[in-house]
Amino acid sequence: MSRKWMKYLSLPVMASMLLAGCSSNNGNNTASNDQTSDSKNATTNNATATNATDGKPASWIADRKIKGLVFMGTDDYTEDMNPEIKAEIKKKTGIDFEIEIMKSADSLEGMIAGLAANDLPDFIAFYLNNSGRPEMPVALKAAREGMFTDLAPFFKDTKVYSKYLQDDYLPADTKYGVMFRPEFNGATYFTHMNIQREGGQVTWRGVGGPYIRKDIADKLGVDPRTITTTAQLEELAKKIKAGNFTDNNGAAVTPIGPAYWGGHEVGALFNDLEWGASDQRIKQDKDGKILHEAQTPIAMKKVEFVQRMLKEKLLQPEFFTMDESRATEGAINGSWAIIADMHSYQDFNQDMHYIPLGPINKVDAPYKMQIDYKSGYSAWAVPATTKKPEEVVKFADWLASREGKLLWKYGIEGRDYTLDANGNPLVKKEVIDLKAKDPNEAKKLGFAGVGNNWGDILGSTDNANKADFGEENYGDNSNSGLFPAVEKIATYYGLDQKIKDGEVVDAYVPNSFLGEFENGTDLKTAFDNYNDALVQAYYSKNLDDAQKILNSALKQMESAGLDGYLKLLADKNADPKTKVKL
Known part of the structure; x- marks a missing residue:
């Protein structure tokens, strides 16, 4: 092991990162864009042609193995690839593709x-997700030490990734914060993924956030969409408790349970008590001053609210700490009258026995949907030790093409789908039936539509499902009925109007600049300590103790340079190239 990396492992910031862990998207990474396009022409343009000179297809790259090491969870990705799918990749590109998690x-x-x-x-x-993720300083350190290959020269000769070199294609954070950072003088050592082809579009039809059991809402005569403040949420929780409702096993329900994926602070539930995004806690006040949550009265207002909810048994006692399996079990059993966070694509709720609640207003204004101009998710890099790195880039480019996406999203033509008159995929009924009956067995077919997501590691970018495949979601062209609740919930929630009224934003998250701040390592540790301190304050004996805990956390942040960092954010926000989400 490199001595430099041994030293890095011991840094305080890394200790805090390791404690904080890394969250997944929980199946919610489905950004795509509606774009007018002739799909039949797209099929013709991307179809595998034969090179008459040597009998190999035009998509041929090289007869070699390409292996990747994936630092992401098995709930998001699998290294198990279907043999027939691997054979198709080999036939079309010459590549033996393998990934290891x-x-x-x-x-x-x-x-x-x-x-x-x-x-x-x-x-x-x-x-x-963005340059504010804890992985960014780790990747940056490796790049600065020469561990990765500059990919920019290879992008020039590609069909899809060459778009990354266009001035107006990438969102600001991806361009200047992740990939083409000024310090690298035009070089790029990481490729940010899941970039939409067109900006400012919302084509994922899911609705995320708090949900309430419909039978309970109906019994109480409450329209959940009218619950727009935490004060109203508290009154609703009291009515639920007094109603003596039970779960599927006959046990008393908990008025408010944790997120479907486990315990943590859910910004969507406490939105009018959140100073900025719950993973950032930095926001501009009405006078234009940028403050951390700990510097405002909001922090103690939130603590007071949570302590009261816990004391009155309106909030699950382990709301902030419960493991995923128990949280999910409680949701499926109906043990939580209100689930703090879930979304409408989840299989267990396709009968709509849970319906959306809210949305809760912001701390200083009514709710308004914020739409990222474009957003990223995940990244890949090529080590400096890789032989012929241009072939890895060419393979990634093929996976990002319509031909490649058709394979890793839909499987093998004839086996898993047929094509309609416009060249768009029609998922076969037997595949739809298998996915509904036995998802684990369907996954073995080896493509994203059935839950095997190997292809999006290198290929999910320049996304425009409607333009490329004639459907936003897998199976729509076949009227698969895999997610019958999605459009019904979208209509109930008023999703289209919220999108119409929304605000398109192309900006950095506040924590994005910690890597260039002189005391960034210590300040990141202090930020993480504040998050831990906040949970300690929720469970403290009284408000006086809670205040002492938060005061101590604030003092640590100030000692680590909080005021200097907030000034840096003000300077960044004044520059059109580095606008900040405040």
Whole structure:
């Protein structure tokens, strides 16, 4: 193991990162865009042609193995690939494709250990929603030490990834914060993924946030859409408690349970008590001053609210700490009258026995949907030790083409789908039936439509499902009925109007600049300590103790340079290239 990386493992910031862990998208990474396009022409343009000179298809790259090491969880990805799918890849490109998922209790910890071992395959992949993710300083350190290949020269000769070189294609954070950072002088050592082809579009039809059991709402005569403040939420929770409702097993329900995916603070539930995004806690006040939550009265107002909800048994006692399996079990059993966070694509609720609640207003204004101009999710890099790195880029480009996406999204033509008159895929009924009856068996077919997501690691970008395949969601063209509740919930929630009234934003999250702040390491540790301190304050004996806990956390942040960082954010926000979400 490199001594430099051993030292890095011991840094305080890494200790805090390892404690914080790494969250997944929980199946909610489905951004795509509606764009007018002639799909039949797209099929013709992307179809595999034959090179008459050597009998190989035009999509041929090289007769070689490409192996990737993935620092992401097995709930999002699998290294098990279907043999027939692998054979198709080999036939079309010459590539023997293989991925390995780093086995680790924490994906960030695995990434650090994998880089420290300095024995990397042809590419690596890791979580990276934005440049404020904890993976970013780890990836940056590796790039600065020369561990990765500059990919920019290879993008020039590609069909899809060459778009990354266009001035107006990438969102600001992806362009300047992740990939083409000024310090690299035009080089790029990571490729940010899941970029939409067109900006400012919302084509994922899911509705996320708090949900309430419909039978309970009906019994109480409450329209959940009218619950727009935490004060109203508290009154509703009291009515639920007094109603003596029971779950599927006959046990008393808990008025408000944790998120479907486990305990943590849910910003959508406490929105009018959140100072900025719940994973950032930095916001501009009405006078234009940028403040951390701990510097405002909001922090103690939230603590007071949570303590009262816990004391009155309106909030599940382990709301902030419960493991995913127990939280999910409670949701499926109907044990939580209100689930703090879930979404409308989840299988267990396709009968709509839970319906959306809210949305809760912001701390200083009515709710308004914020729409990212474009957003990213995950990234990949090519180690400097990789032979012929241009072939890895060419393979990624093929996976990102319509031909490649058709394989990793829909499977094999004839086996898994047929084509309609416009060249768009029609999912076969037997595949739809198998997915509904036995999802695990369907997954073995080996493509994203049935839950095997190997292809999006290198291929999910320039996304425009409607333009490329004639449907936003897998199976729509076949009227598959896989998610019958989605459009009904979208209509109930008023999703289209919320999108119409929404605000399109192309900006950085506040934590994005910690990597260039002089005391960024110490301040990141202090930010993480504040998050932990907030939970301690929720469970403290009284408000006086809670205040002392938060005061101590604030003092640590101030000692680590909080005021200087907030000034940096003000300077960044004044620059059109580095606008901040405040």
